Structure formats: structure tokens, C-alpha cells
Amino acid sequence: MTALAVIEVLDRDGQVRQSQRVLAWPLRIGRALDNDLTLPDPHVAPHHCLLDMDAQGLVLQALDTANGVQLGRQRVRSGERSPLPDDGRPLELVAGRTRLRLRRAGESLAPELPLEAAATRTRRFGPTLAAGTGLALALGFVTWLDSDPDTFARSLGAAALTAVMGAAIWIALWSLLSKTFTRQTAAGWHLKVFLIGSLAWMVSGTLPGLFAFSLSWPALADFGFVAGHAVAAATLYFHLLAVEPNRARLMRGVAVAAFVVGTGITLWSNHQRSDRLGSDLYLSNLFPPALRLARPVPAEDFVDGLAALQPVLDKKAKEAPSGDGGGSVDEE
Incomplete structure (x- = not known):
């Protein structure tokens, strides 16, 4: 007999777990053994629903079920019937x-x-490979800047070992999480996300300071941590996609929430520490002078601009040092 349709049971990542040909209507679905399609799901009623053909075409009818049947955004409840769209595409229901x-x-x-x-x-x-090579070169360059020539080889070996061990643990944990939810480790995907995310994070930590130095815009370096939080949130999102591939919108929401919370905590911490939202009190990034694009400030204008700091410094001088409980100090 020619099959009228095929009903497929999908797993969490959309792969076909079970497939059954439909040779005649109606098709009864439920947990009981006398159904045409038996589902071992405790949230499915013994006789949950059926698919049948009438004058309107193929319809879905929910039977004696407390949970109903999800059809797109519509929930068909017990006793209700709903025609199924026939637009030439497969139809999914839950x-x-x-x-x-x-x-x-x-x-x-x-x-x-x-x-x-x-x-x-x-x-x-x-x-x-490109991200791994770039990350290795960046790590070697940073180690070269921070170490003496005599200790460079030892420092580079220690940094490389730390990076490899940290990456292995990070990727193993994400792979285990993916295996738990999707039965696939997706280790290659997590490795790619880690390498690209780490390289982007290092770049985001350098570019704001470079542009701030080049253009003489201290705010770029002052709030450069926002770019780092954005990179971390994006990395988290792509990791989560391998854990819940069918809930991309929810994963984006989690990543955006992490970015907002992380940025808010950093702003609050900066304000508590220095009464400022930014992280730097002054422009502390020094790069080669050839990268400087802003026009130099004459010494006279620079000295005149310092006058605006005098009231602020006087106010700070009158404040009690933090940690002494705000009490006054007796003078002899």
C-alpha cells in the first residue's frame, strides 16, 4: 500500500529517533498499546490525540488529555479539533x-x-586554526613584553601550559554539558568558540586603549570593559547553542542577561571604589607615538585645565579616609 504520510519522533536536537509510515487515517497517538503510534512519555495520555481526514482535510483532535497538543503557537485542548495547514511543508506538533x-x-x-x-x-x-594561531602569537607577544630576556623561555612555557590546561578543562566541561542534553559532545564546536572568543577578548582589551591613546578620548579606555563583557556574552551564547540548539531565542536572552548583569556589577563596583563609573582614573595606555592621531595640547592649555581639579582635590582632602568609620582624628 502507498504511504499517505510518515510520522516521526524527534529528539531534542531535531534528529529522527523513530519513524512510522501512515497507511490509513485516522492515526491514533498515545501511551496505550492499542494506539497506532505508542509514545513512552509519562506526560502523554493513554489515548492522547488522533489525526483524521474529513471534508476540510487533515485535522487534529485532542482526546482525553490534561496537557493537550501544541500545534505551533496554538494549544489544542481536550475535546477540541483543529485543521492542519497544508502548505507543502512538514508539520511539527508536541x-x-x-x-x-x-x-x-x-x-x-x-x-x-x-x-x-x-x-x-x-x-x-x-x-x-586561524584563531588558535592568532591566540598563540598574542600569548607569546604578551609574555615577551612582561618577562625578562633571560626568563622568556621559562615564562612562555608556563603560560602555554596554563593556557592549554585551562582550555582543556573549559572545553571538557562544555562538552560534558552538551553530551548530557543532546547526546553529542560537540567538542570541535566548543574548541572553535573558545579560541575565537579568547582571541576576541584579548583584542577587545587592547583596542579601546589604543583608540583612546590615538584619538585622545579617555572614555574609550574608561569604559573598555563593556566590549570585553560583550565578547564574553557572545562566547557564552555560542557555547549554549551546542547545549540547546533548538532554543536559540532563549539562549540569546541568557547571553544578553549575562551581559547586562555583568556590566551593571562592574559599574557599581567602580562607583563604590572610586565614585566613578569608569574603570581608569586617567589614560594609562602608552603606545608608539606614531599611532597618535590627536593634535598635541600646548603646555599652557594643559596647565590651565588643571585648575578645574583644584575644587575636587580640596573636597577630597577634607573627607575622612575610608575605613576609619568617619570619625575625626584628634590633633595634638
């Missing part, structure tokens, strides 16, 4: 916590995907 996909005869199919050949390895692994 019974209990089980995702189902109905494919009807005559629906258009996506074109066949080609097998990934060896020529695509550069496209697949190129970004990972």
Missing part, C-alpha cells in the same frame, strides 16, 4: 514532551546535501 513531525505525501523535499569532501576541510577547520 504531545506531552515528545516532538512529532508529520510528513505528508506530495510535500516538497529539500535538495540532497552533498557529502563533505576533503576539499572542505579548510572551510571547516580554517577558522579554528
Whole structure:
């Protein structure tokens, strides 16, 4: 007999876990053994729903169920009937916590995907190799700046070992989380996200100070931590995509919330520490003078600008030092 449709049971990441041909309508779905499709889901009723054909076409009817059936944004409750759209595409519905996909005869199919050949390895692994190489060069450069020539080799080895161990632990934890939720480790994806995110984080920590020095805009360096928080939030989002690939909107919400909370905590901490929202009291980033684009300030104008600091300094001088409880100090 020619199949009228195929009903598929999907797992969390959208892969087909079970498939059954539909040879005649109606199709009964539930937890009891006398159904056409039996679902081992405790949130599914013994006779949960059925798909049947009437004058309007294919319809969904919810049976004696407390949870109903989710059809797109519509929930079909017990005893209700809802016609199923026939737009030539597969139809997804949720019974209990089980995702189902109905494919009807005559629906258009996506074109066949080609097998990934060896020529695509550069496209697949190129970004990972580029990010890893860039991160290694950046780590070596920073170590070279911070160490003496006699201790450079030892310092570089220690920094490399620390970076490799930290990356291995980070990727292993994310891979374990992905394995728990999707039954796939996605270790290659987490490695790529870690390398690109780490490189972007190092760049975000340098560029604000460079532009602030070049353009003489101290606010860029003062609030450069916002760029770092944005990179961290984006990295978190792409990690979470491998854990919950079907909830991209929720994962974006989590990443945005992390960015807002992290930025807010940093602003509050800066204000508590220095009565300022920014992180730097002055422009402390020094780069080669050739990168300086702003016009130099004459010495006379610079000295005149210092006069505005006098009232602030006088006010600070009259304040009690922090940590003494605000009490006055007896003078002899």
C-alpha cells in the first residue's frame, strides 16, 4: 500500500529517533498499546490525540488529555479539533514532551546535501586554526613584553601550559554539558568558540586603549570593559547553542542577561571604589607615538585645565579616609 504520510519522533536536537509510515487515517497517538503510534512519555495520555481526514482535510483532535497538543503557537485542548495547514511543508506538533513531525505525501523535499569532501576541510577547520594561531602569537607577544630576556623561555612555557590546561578543562566541561542534553559532545564546536572568543577578548582589551591613546578620548579606555563583557556574552551564547540548539531565542536572552548583569556589577563596583563609573582614573595606555592621531595640547592649555581639579582635590582632602568609620582624628 502507498504511504499517505510518515510520522516521526524527534529528539531534542531535531534528529529522527523513530519513524512510522501512515497507511490509513485516522492515526491514533498515545501511551496505550492499542494506539497506532505508542509514545513512552509519562506526560502523554493513554489515548492522547488522533489525526483524521474529513471534508476540510487533515485535522487534529485532542482526546482525553490534561496537557493537550501544541500545534505551533496554538494549544489544542481536550475535546477540541483543529485543521492542519497544508502548505507543502512538514508539520511539527508536541504531545506531552515528545516532538512529532508529520510528513505528508506530495510535500516538497529539500535538495540532497552533498557529502563533505576533503576539499572542505579548510572551510571547516580554517577558522579554528586561524584563531588558535592568532591566540598563540598574542600569548607569546604578551609574555615577551612582561618577562625578562633571560626568563622568556621559562615564562612562555608556563603560560602555554596554563593556557592549554585551562582550555582543556573549559572545553571538557562544555562538552560534558552538551553530551548530557543532546547526546553529542560537540567538542570541535566548543574548541572553535573558545579560541575565537579568547582571541576576541584579548583584542577587545587592547583596542579601546589604543583608540583612546590615538584619538585622545579617555572614555574609550574608561569604559573598555563593556566590549570585553560583550565578547564574553557572545562566547557564552555560542557555547549554549551546542547545549540547546533548538532554543536559540532563549539562549540569546541568557547571553544578553549575562551581559547586562555583568556590566551593571562592574559599574557599581567602580562607583563604590572610586565614585566613578569608569574603570581608569586617567589614560594609562602608552603606545608608539606614531599611532597618535590627536593634535598635541600646548603646555599652557594643559596647565590651565588643571585648575578645574583644584575644587575636587580640596573636597577630597577634607573627607575622612575610608575605613576609619568617619570619625575625626584628634590633633595634638
